[in-house]
Amino acid sequence: DAKTTQPPSMDCAEGRAANLPCNHSTISGNEYVYWYRQIHSQGPQYIIHGLKNNETNEMASLIITEDRKSSTLILPHATLRDTAVYYCIVHFTNSGYALNFGKGTSLLVTP
Amino acid sequence: NAGVTQTPKFQVLKTGQSMTLQCAQDMNHNSMYWYRQDPGMGLRLIYYSASEGTTDKGEVPNGYNVSRLNKREFSLRLESAAPSQTSVYFCASRPWGSPLHFGNGTRLTVT
Numbered sequence: 001d002a003k004t005t006q007p008p009s010m011d012c013a014e015g016r017a018a019n020l021p022c023n024h025s026t027i028s029g030n031e032y033v034y035w036y037r038q039i040h041s042q043g044p045q046y047i048i049h050g051l052k053n054n055e056t057n058e059m060a061s062l063i064i065t066e067d068r069k070s071s072t073l074i075l076p077h078a079t080l081r082d083t084a085v086y087y088c089i090v091h092f093t094n095s096g097y098a099l100n101f102g103k104g105t106s107l108l109v110t111p
Numbered sequence: 112n113a114g115v116t117q118t119p120k121f122q123v124l125k126t127g128q129s130m131t132l133q134c135a136q137d138m139n140h141n142s143m144y145w146y147r148q149d150p151g152m153g154l155r156l157i158y159y160s161a162s163e164g165t166t167d168k169g170e171v172p173n174g175y176n177v178s179r180l181n182k183r184e185f186s187l188r189l190e191s192a193a194p195s196q197t198s199v200y201f202c203a204s205r206p207w208g209s210p211l212h213f214g215n216g217t218r219l220t221v222t
Contacts, residue, residue, distance in 0.1 A: 034210060043115075043201050043213030044154070087153065093208040096142060096161030098169055103153035 004088045009106045012082075018075040020105050022088030025069040031092055033064060035073045037084040038104070044087060047073065078109045113137055115214035117202050123220045124192045132187040132217050134202030140212070142205050143185035145169075145177060147198040148216075154201065160185055192221045 005023040012018040024033065034049040048055055048062045050071075055062045061074040075082050087104040091097055118133045134143065141162045146154040146169075156169030160179040174196060176188045185204075189196060197220050203211040 036211070041148075041199060041216065041218075043203070043215050044211070045213070046210035049210060085153075096165075098156055098159055098167065099144060099205075099211065100156055100170060101146070101154040 003100075004090060004102055006086075006088055006102060006105045008103065009108070011108050011110060012075075012078045014080060014109055014111050015077055018078040018082065018107060018109070020073040020075075020086050020088075020107065021070065022073070023070045024088070024090045027068050027090050031090045033062065033068075033071045034089050034091065035060070035062065036087045036089070036101075037082075038087070039081075039084040044101075047086075078107075080109050080111065083107060083109045115202055115204055115212050117200075117214035117217050119217060120215070121218045123222065124189075125222055126193060128192050129188070129190050130192065131189075132200055132202075132219075133184070134186065134214060135184045136202075136204040136212070137183065138204065138206070138212065139182065140204035140206045141182075143179065144203045144205075144211070145175075145185070145187045146201045146203065147171065147196075148201060149198050157187065157200075192219075194221045197221045 035047040036044040038044040048060050050062045064071045085104040085106050087101050115136045144159040145157040155171050158177040160166045163182045166177050178186045200217045202214045205211045
């Protein structure tokens with residue numbers, strides 16, 4: 001699996017957009033970008049994933065650059081409940097692969 | 112649907128004791144994973160099972176053994192617990208082409 005690089009921490013004001021970057025310069029053609037978040041010490045929760053097109057769901061938007069070497073997770077109107085650690089990982093969609101997480105980005109949303 | 116169920120939720124062991132962490136999923140997923148998370152750290156993969164009957168080492172397998180008992184269950188065993196194994200352990204599962212589903216974790220303290 002391609003390795004990813006994320007900033008260790010970020011701040012965002014409540015109500016503003018939170019833009020979380022992720023670099024994955026060694027991503028291969030069939031690897032997807034997945035984002036998860038972990039609130040407090042709960043089990044991580046899936047947010048969104050994509051291959052090369054931008055994706056949007058009820059939780060967030062995912063913007064993947066044309067060369068696929070980086071992506072940005074966008075929380076359009078951050079709330080205090082979005083304070084969490086956000087993980088970006090890349091992997092094939094097949095089931096049989098090791099899925100390695102890094103340390104993620106700790107996002108603090110402030111009032 | 113219970114999703115991914117981990118037992119126990121909390122455990123305290125003395126150095127040298129053994130125990131087995133249980134994980135079961137009721138979603139008919141092929142792949143299952145064990146991660147550990149230390150304070151301020153990300154998730155580190157211990158072992159994974161791509162499908163029933165197969166297991167593979169992850170990043171930090173030393174001191175652990177696993178058993179994929181059937182498609183539903185994937186257990187993690189500590190044969191001789193050490194203080195360095197104090198951690199929160201997460202089990203996860205996923206089917207082909209879909210995101211990971213995590214359990215709520217087992218908080219293990221080794222004294």
